[in-house]
Amino acid sequence: MEDLPGIAITGASGRMGQMLIKTVVESKKARLVGAIERKGHDWVGRDIGEAMGGSALGVTVTDEPLEAFAKAQAVIDFTAPAATIEFAKLAAQARAVHVIGTTGMTVEDIAQLAPCARHAVIVRAGNMSLGVNLLTQLTRKVAEALDEDFDIEVIEAHHHHKVDAPSGTALMLGEAAAEGRGVELNDVADRGRDGITGARKRGDIGFTAIRGGDIVGEHDILFAAAGERIVLRHMATDRTIFARGALKAALWGQTQKPGEYDMVDVLGL
């Protein structure tokens, strides 16, 4: 057991934080060594298992990330952009693999990860599931095969707590479609329509975000032309798919050189 890679989970009380803790505890390939919450959180100082309403797991929730990261071989982080940038610096200091599921990061945020990746492995993806990462490959292929007679729209739906839009997954799919077309997503993305928008611009890649109830995550890539439509779809019904992918990335990262990677690298797609 002591030989298994130790995993620390940030944002331990969050929807993904709790799912990750369960996934690591149930895994035979890793052990839970840290649970981190922010200063002032009422879980700090409590056993993480008990705080989650179950039996004790022998790991006390801490608000000292560096101490926790120093005991870990990997940090799995599904929190918020500002927190993730700070955690990246600390994970690099601790030479721990940093698996980042956090979405809503700007280009400037992402640029701040590069110096950290000189010292530690970073695996970052807007979606850690096998299905979505396979779908990015399919999206690229379909976009490559079709010309601009086919309008591309990415439509995503998530629960009403989600704070960022378009989702990280929608942006991954949009990037894949743009790559397939041989264009820069930034040049063609249409991210918000309201009022008199004018007719759709040929070659644009549109994004629509639906928010409601407890939808875990649904993504359609629509290729619409005169007289026909193709829809590629992924539907997540359980967050374990993201947690399992993140744990796989944490274990995969143990044997990699420092640098920035994504789930396509991890899954070998």
Ligand SMILES: NC(=O)C1=CN([C@@H]2O[C@H](COP(=O)(O)OP(=O)(O)OC[C@H]3O[C@@H](n4cnc5c(N)ncnc54)[C@H](OP(=O)(O)O)[C@@H]3O)[C@@H](O)[C@H]2O)C=CC1
């Ligand atoms: N890549 C993927 O496969 C997936 C990515 N996600 C992404 O993961 C992230 C988290 O999602 P979810 O679990 O639903 O969100 P939650 O709001 O349930 O959890 C977020 C956690 O992060 C903590 N946190 C937020 N800001 C800070 C901070 N500045 N310092 C320390 N801790 C902080 C929160 O603490 P507090 O409650 O105190 O604010 C909370 O515990 C989102 O960006 C989401 O899009 C989600 C699912 C899959």
Ligand SMILES: O=C(O)C1=N[C@H](C(=O)O)C[C@H](O)C1
């Ligand atoms: O916030 C979520 O819940 C999810 N976020 C990720 C995203 O932004 O794409 C992944 C998944 O869809 C769930």
